[in-house]
Amino acid sequence: MRSVIAYRMLWYDRVATAGSILGVVAILFLVGQQLSTMFGLFTFMSVLVDHSGADMWVVSKETKNANAVGPLPERYVDRLIGLAEVEWAEPIIMTAGQTRRPDGKYEGVMIVGLPAPRLQGGPWAFTQGSLADLLDYEGVTVDSGDLDLFGNPQVGDILEINRMRVRVAGITHKAQGFGGTLVFTNRTRARDIADLPADTCSYILVKLRPGADPRAALARMREVVPRADVIPTGRLSATTRAFYIINTGIGGSFGTTTLISSLVGIVIVMLTMYTSVLSREKDFAVLRALGGRKRDLFVIVLYQGLMIAAAGIFVGFFLFALFLYGTRDTALPTYVPPWFPFVHAAFTLVLCLAGSFVAIRRATRVEPATAFR
Amino acid sequence: MAEPILKLESITRTFSDGRFVQRVLRDVNLAFFTGELTIIAGPSGSGKTTLLSIMGLILQPTEGRVSLRGRDVTDVAEEEAATLRLHNFGFVFQTPTEIPALPVIENVLVAHGVQGAKIPAALRARAGELLEQFGLADYAHSLPRALSTGQKQRLAIVRALLNDPGLLLCDEPTSALDAENSEVVLETLRSLAHEESRGVVLVTHDPRVMPYGDRVVELEHGTVTADSREGKPS
Ligand SMILES: Nc1ncnc2c1ncn2[C@@H]1O[C@H](COP(=O)(O)OP(=O)(O)OP(=O)(O)O)[C@@H](O)[C@H]1O
Numbered sequence: 001m002r003s004v005i006a007y008r009m010l011w012y013d014r015v016a017t018a019g020s021i022l023g024v025v026a027i028l029f030l031v032g033q034q035l036s037t038m039f040g041l042f043t044f045m046s047v048l049v050d051h052s053g054a055d056m057w058v059v060s061k062e063t064k065n066a067n068a069v070g071p072l073p074e075r076y077v078d079r080l081i082g083l084a085e086v087e088w089a090e091p092i093i094m095t096a097g098q099t100r101r102p103d104g105k106y107e108g109v110m111i112v113g114l115p116a117p118r119l120q121g122g123p124w125a126f127t128q129g130s131l132a133d134l135l136d137y138e139g140v141t142v143d144s145g146d147l148d149l150f151g152n153p154q155v156g157d158i159l160e161i162n163r164m165r166v167r168v169a170g171i172t173h174k175a176q177g178f179g180g181t182l183v184f185t186n187r188t189r190a191r192d193i194a195d196l197p198a199d200t201c202s203y204i205l206v207k208l209r210p211g212a213d214p215r216a217a218l219a220r221m222r223e224v225v226p227r228a229d230v231i232p233t234g235r236l237s238a239t240t241r242a243f244y245i246i247n248t249g250i251g252g253s254f255g256t257t258t259l260i261s262s263l264v265g266i267v268i269v270m271l272t273m274y275t276s277v278l279s280r281e282k283d284f285a286v287l288r289a290l291g292g293r294k295r296d297l298f299v300i301v302l303y304q305g306l307m308i309a310a311a312g313i314f315v316g317f318f319l320f321a322l323f324l325y326g327t328r329d330t331a332l333p334t335y336v337p338p339w340f341p342f343v344h345a346a347f348t349l350v351l352c353l354a355g356s357f358v359a360i361r362r363a364t365r366v367e368p369a370t371a372f373r
Numbered sequence: 374m375a376e377p378i379l380k381l382e383s384i385t386r387t388f389s390d391g392r393f394v395q396r397v398l399r400d401v402n403l404a405f406f407t408g409e410l411t412i413i414a415g416p417s418g419s420g421k422t423t424l425l426s427i428m429g430l431i432l433q434p435t436e437g438r439v440s441l442r443g444r445d446v447t448d449v450a451e452e453e454a455a456t457l458r459l460h461n462f463g464f465v466f467q468t469p470t471e472i473p474a475l476p477v478i479e480n481v482l483v484a485h486g487v488q489g490a491k492i493p494a495a496l497r498a499r500a501g502e503l504l505e506q507f508g509l510a511d512y513a514h515s516l517p518r519a520l521s522t523g524q525k526q527r528l529a530i531v532r533a534l535l536n537d538p539g540l541l542l543c544d545e546p547t548s549a550l551d552a553e554n555s556e557v558v559l560e561t562l563r564s565l566a567h568e569e570s571r572g573v574v575l576v577t578h579d580p581r582v583m584p585y586g587d588r589v590v591e592l593e594h595g596t597v598t599a600d601s602r603e604g605k606p607s
């Protein structure tokens with residue numbers, strides 16, 4: 001019957017209850033919004049790594065950020081292919097460049113040159129054209145989200161990058177970078193644009209043979225390319241994100257807003273629940289006098305906290321889903337990892353219960369004798 | 374001599390606001406028996422509600438002992454006192470004690486379910502019958518704000534009766550009732566004492582109530598000044 005009492009009291013004081021629920025909604029929605037935006041930025045940071053299709057990245061020594069790599073000798077590719085564990089190794093060129101829009105404005109771009117014929121490490125989704133279109137000597141892709149930077153070109157239009165002529169061969173979908181606007185092309189054209197010596201590349205993607213032991217392979221590869229770093233793809237993705245989080249202040253900024261949203265929410269829950277208990281002190285005294293123990297009042301107010309949390313989490317997720325739906329195709333990137341809703345719900349629940357603690361304490365301290373005065 | 378259901382020995386109770394100490398009860402010795410309706414009378418402020426609270430294990434005495442069915446319960450832990458209240462006492466108090474958020478029927482059933490117990494169907498039926506008996510059946514599913522003061526008082530009585538308590542403690546239970554309703558309540562209380570062998574203690578100012586008492590205890594300034602039982606064999 002304690003859950004019934006808890007529920008009836010919440011319903012009777014619905015205005016106060018709505019206030020508490022609002023606090024939970026604030027935590028869930030605001031924190032969810034902040035973190036999904038941050039996760040969205042994360043995916044931008046490591047977009048090339050996450051979609052490379054490789055098991056290992058060979059990069060210049062001390063690389064912490066996949067978007068800032070030094071030159072590597074291309075002959076490393078032959079050494080790597082020589083290993084029994086390696087299925088393929090592809091040297092990629094990455095270089096910064098500038099494009100001139102038809103109106104004369106310059107925009108910075110990041111050119112990624114992919115070796116034919118595999119064109120590995122390149123764009124993974126197209127709205128127009130396909131990967132094969134990059135085999136065309138002048139062919140490049142631009143992303144559907146970056147079209148305005150290039151003056152809204154159509155497929156077949158000619159652009160200029162670093163005073164070189166290129167042709168839009170395909171439009172990619174969600175291939176946007178954090179370090180700069182991504183433009184994919186074949187390696188030959190990239191080398192011309194970058195004006196790189198013929199025997200260097202920026203990084204080498206390595207795919208292991210099925211069944212190869214990744215640890216052993218890693219050790220062998222490090223042996224053959226001692227002057228470079230060999231980093232598993234997942235690790236490079238993580239260090240790249242960490243690099244940006246630490247070095248750009250993004251972590252601090254999202255951390256602060258997350259913390260403030262949580263605090264605001266928890267304080268709302270705390271104050272509204274506490275004042276409700278305060279205004280219902282007499283009822284709690286009556287329950288005590290009738291034979292309710294402290295622990296029964298504890299349970300009743302705890303149930304109230306749980307009910308408020310459940311309602312708030314439900315409403316919060318509904319609003320959060322609307323937010324995600326509304327932002328799904330905008331420039332504001334959001335991303336929700338599959339584990340996030342569960343962890344976030346648990347986090348919100350814990351905060352809500354922490355907020356109800358003061359109310360619980362108050363309720364259990366009510367003296368039964370005050371019921372009859 | 375039969376064993377009393379409740380016994381108070383040398384009960385003293387003081388309240389202090391930090392500067393003044395007020396002695397509300399002094400050296401009260403009383404024993405209460407089943408099958409007896411005891412009336413406690415006394416002027417306002419004489420300590421009747423305080424005495425009833427101590428009898429019901431809601432308040433602890435400053436000095437003295439309280440025994441329930443021969444067991445000294447003066448110093449039982451708070452949690453145990455709560456459980457003893459639940460199983461031994463029915464309370465009807467002076468001030469309104471209905472819980473506004475609960476419908477009338479649940480206000481009654483809470484006397485059983487407050488520790489989390491399930492409500493058996495038979496008990497629900499009994500609550501319905503009691504509400505019927507006290508003319509509240511039509512309000513079973515309304516919130517208490519739909520009740521008049523007198524109806525709320527009857528609700529409190531129904532709740533006190535739900536658990537078949539060994540001892541019923543009533544503080545002015547008829548103060549808001551008309552003659553007819555008060556007669557119903559008093560008859561019920563008397564039959565509980567006489568036919569079901571329960572102890573009933575009734576605090577009142579109302580001279581119309583006096584004839585229902587088997588025994589009258591008078592309290593003044595926290596002291597028992599008269600007890601019609603004294604000297605009588607039990
Ligand atoms: N918790 C308390 N704190 C301070 N004083 C108290 C407290 N409880 C009771 N008193 C004092 O004890 C005295 C007796 O109070 P009590 O309520 O027992 O009287 P009563 O006989 O029931 O009076 P009435 O007929 O008006 O209900 C009063 O002077 C009251 O102010």
Ligand SMILES: [Mg+2]
Nearest residue numbers: 421422467544
């Ligand atoms: Mg009183």
